[in-house]
Amino acid sequence: MLKQKVQELMNEPGCATNQAKSAAEKKRGCGAKGLLPGAAAGGCAYDGAKIALQPITDAVHLVHGPLACEGNSWDSRNAASSGCTLYRRGFTTDLSELDIIHGGERKLYQAIRAAAERFWPPAIFVYQTCVTALIGDDVEAVCREASKRLGLPVIPVVAPGFAGSKNLGNRLGGEALLDHVIGTVEPEDAGPNDINILGEYNLAGELWQIRPLLDRLGIRVRACITGDSRYVEVASAHRARAAIMLCSQAMVTLARKMRERWEIPYVEGSFYGIQDTSDTLRGVVRLLVDRGADPDLLTRADALVAEEERRAWARLESFAPRLAGRKALLYTGGVKSWSVVSALKEIGMEVIGTSVRKSTSEDKERAKALLGEEGSTFDAIPNAEMYRMLKAGEADILLSGGRTQFVALKSRTPWLDINQERHHAYAGYDGMVELVRQIDLVLNNPVWAAVRRPDPWDADGRPLEAPSWL
């Protein structure tokens, strides 16, 4: 059952990367590279599923397994909520050795009941993990039974860690929504301007940089899947008229299936970068108008986009004197790198290189064209090599994720987090301005001059300067 699902998910016809592959490559699937023992890094499928679903803020997210899966990581993500905080609590069956010997199904049922009685959530998501999968706990059956007896949706999320990567887990999370959640509640207020946003988790509150733009156009977000969402919003997502699909690799299957099942067309878009934001807004407006929304919406969208772009560029320009000529190295899989590159180049920064690890071939071409002579694209740089580059001053700032944070800091090079754990929101027009503002703050911090001062003594500790009082 799970195996079938995994195969299907890893051969997604809607995925551009997959489309570019040969038949043999396709058959192998996209997550099937095989992990190299002793040289692997990355989260498991459970991790991915949790990332995709946990931002449903009013639900209980219960992890069925021994402690490690939840105990080491709960409340460590920056998915923001405008109200409920229940999703931020850690819930786990914390299985003991005895539980494992006897099977964990009974305990799981009791845990579900305890959570239901104590917190009265609108729904409980139950996550399968490696050990409980290995001992054969039938999480789906327990959830079905609990749902019936307790009278609330209890949703099994079958993405045990060892099934594959974080990315696979994202997709399996989407499948759980398709199988058990979306379409289970009929909204009373469906309107012609309702949309879904797929693959936005409201990290650092980025959804709140997008929502005001949509508000001004009179577009309502019926469901954000799943950033800052409530369970019933997701459950009634099937009544949206169109969708924006962000973070393409993770949510493409969900988007495609929602189109097939409920005829919700989607645009693949991004809210990182000025041009991207405009394209995405125009794209979704066009879909709405195609489906019968007031055509006037198109004109209003054009006006909004023009105004916002003008404003954003004007604000970005003010940073140019402080940033022009400075060299940046981009190392990220998440944020679409070329859209950041274009903004940096616009204010006169030099981008010496950008990673294209997780980009589609089209993205890669775009990045190459943008970088021109001075920059290069690459897949991966080993830490030691990156350390050397930074130490040698080949870049003035590294924009990357947490994994390479200390490569930059230990080489005393400015660093800015542009991945998942970031604390600043970089989406939409305001987000791009914020990104550049942060680059300015980090890069021009006087602390760099101080921390780069060499020791005032030699290798043996003898002072390098003669006493000034003689």
Add this chain to the structure above:
Amino acid sequence: MALIVSLPKPLSVSPLKISAPLGGALAFMGLDGCLPLFHGAQGCTAFALVALVRHFREAIPLQTTAMDEITTILGGMDNVEQALLNITRRANPKVIGLLSTALTETRGEDMEGDLRVILGRNSELAGVAVVPATTPDYDGSLETGWSKAVEAMIRWLPQGPQVPQAEQVNILPGSHLTPGDIEELRAIVEDFGLEPVILPDLSGALDGHLPSGWVSTTLGGTSLERVGRMARSPLTIAIGEHMRGPAEVLRWRTGVPVLVLDRIIGLDPVDRLMVALANVSGRPVPLRYQRQRSQLIDAMLDGQFAFAGRRIALAGEPDLLWSMGRLVSEMGARVVAATTTAAAPFLAEFPAERVIVGDLDDLDEQITEAGGCDLLIANSNATQLAARRGLALFRVGFPVFDRLGVAQRASAGYRGTRDLIFTLAGALADAGSHLVTEHRHEHAQATAG
């Protein structure tokens, strides 16, 4: 005297426990040139890695045997072998700490047996010391994993000849000591003219220093060569009850006598440390510490007003709970709520009515039953609880990811204890009183009436 309450419950809400393999990995960070390796699926390693990075703000070497569904069923020996070979080729470590996880233990792998076979048939691995430790996630918590890992180091790392060396002492610090504590401890021991062999020594690798190049193993920490000289010491000092086991194994292997200090925060335990060091070294207690002792006593005299009668809620691993709980109660505060991760028998002596083995939700309930408290002492996971209750949170233990410097705070010794008393007194002063006293209550009623 406390009643230890350990009720089985199906649902853990806001867990306090940290997994045992993470504790084990942390211990291996205290060996030089080491790379810990989880034998399990990759996600466990990723979570532990993120947690360690967030706490220490350092690059953390940690690898995985990357078990998947199929290898889990077929058995993981090939994965262990491949991982050891890959790590050796890429990172060239001196030690690899091989830690089992719930997944491989549930399947019932014979990791040690497999390892013997692997080492026997791969000459490439001859130059690396591989230390296997059994640390399933379903058994115990961070302290458990730490102590099992140290025990495994003592069992598996080679010991040199037993040439007695009077000027040396073994120190086995528990996981509740920060790199800052260990640095302080080292200075104290050295001031007695003794050379400490600290196992494991986090102050080398995780003290936040700048290396001169990039390495993918630990940099700093105790070298294998020094570990091999432990048999020569006249004494092993273990700090924390969870280090008694490893210390006893060391005694059994080498004959070195053991002194277990329950903690090194507080006047009485530091006195015992000083006396032990003076006896081992045959030297008087250095003047500096005589002076620090009187400074600490003065701080206790000044600080008692801030502590007296204040109500503290405390959560942490057994030895951390013990250290903090004893200190605040010795200063006159009352521990009104205490939650820990394991039913450690020595906690029967803990200065509270009850110690609950449970999670932060249990702590929350205890606070309610106690009618509130003034200050919460726990790790960063208690932030939500503190916010909901409007309580001040004094952060200790692991993980602390929202305050700089806690991972390095030095509270050991007379000077460390003094500083901790000052900091806690400040926190208590800021906290105000959250207890609706009977008097105030009556007062309010009188006004209303």
